[in-house]
Amino acid sequence: MSYLKNPDWIGQFLYPYEKYEEIPSSLFESINTDLDKVQSKTPLVSIVVIAWNEEINILRCVGTLSQMKTDIPFEIIVVNNNSKDRTQDTIDHLHVKSYNELTQGAGPARQKGQEEALGKYILTADADCFYPPCWVDEMLKVLQQDGVVCIYGRYSFIGEASFPRWKLLILEKLKDTMAGLRHIKQPYFNTFGISMGYVKEYGLKIGFIKINRRGEDGQLAMDLMKYGKIRQMKSRRGRVWTGVRTLTQNGSFYNIVLSRIKEDLKRFKYNFISRN
Template structure:
């Protein structure tokens, strides 16, 4: 984990554009050259990205995926979840597959990508995340193991004003430690759509929740546990990087830390027992 700075490779995707109209054709051309080199017409893996109003962020995310260093054949699918900005214009200029899902919500968007995917395996990604060159290799090294039904990776935050990298590293250390506790009995609670993977065959049998509710990824993982184990991908070179916009909603780093520690302490006791069987499609968030 980088304690003082974000890794250098992230700088390649710090595009300064505020909207689709700001993006020069030369940027699309460069990304498309990379996409032609890495994507396969017969993918073993489908990287599925749901996106809503991410006309610039999706460019960054796809550009990072286009730099994958892997021999595993893969494709990229972006699901336009009924966006109202110019995201579809961005997608139309990128040499990737894009599909449309009018039903609003992360679950419906990921379900559409699951159904459209061609790969045996699905890796889930997010439009506001950046992916290191070894991400696919590291995720698949665990997902391909016998008896594994679902995997999830770790993530870090890109520093921003008020959220220094050393502070974020502290938060991530706490987050990773809590994930180790959850993994013992409730690993599905560690599964986030920004970096997870599963076998498409199994996922089609259980499906995503088809309304807008957070935790759609953990719900799917819980249902996949009947087919095999859930494993954590701990390799640092598989660590996904994202911005701090979710943290900024709390107002400050100290408040973010206070709220997150309080939330985890309140539910800590329950982490030492397995979650009982339940209908993930109708359950509600606590």
């Protein structure tokens, strides 16, 4: 696998549509055929995807999940977090379990998903992300280890003209290096809902935060440490991929790197202080 280009498997999910009305019925039919093959009515794993105003991205995300290569029985749950666009229309045309959480925020949405999940294990996912075919297997290899109650995977950015892969690779190396340091004492700061897994029994005992603020994923992970260990899924093949829209908010590539370095330096000393 070359780090300097997007994985080949992503190309088929870069649908050219911008609105729900543009999605052809044949695409829904194709994805649903695959969903019917891979999902189980008695899942060991529940993949909980949260979505807010993602009428096209949720199609891409579920499309990747429909191509999962695993013998582990799983189900897909999509929680619509009070979207104002046609996200629900897209979800309604897909063969997945779906719920609508009116309380705004990732915490309430993820909480709704885990309450409805049938699996022993929860894997969390975001609607604007692409999941490789080996993701479930790679995550469960770590999550099912003795004493592990929570895991997290890493993620990469999909290269495009304004942000080529060689630039994004530099950013990822910086990000991964700091994540390695944080894992020593504060692994929960690396635990993001984009690629996270945990034992549902303990997740239900703790619960996600019920207000609309960031950090619901790390908060749950930190609280889960009372029941066991947090581990990282390190497989490069199992990395999740996402677009660069969050990066473009910071402007140029130089500004992005500079702001990341400043942020990491500011909290560098805390990487060696345990809060548990």
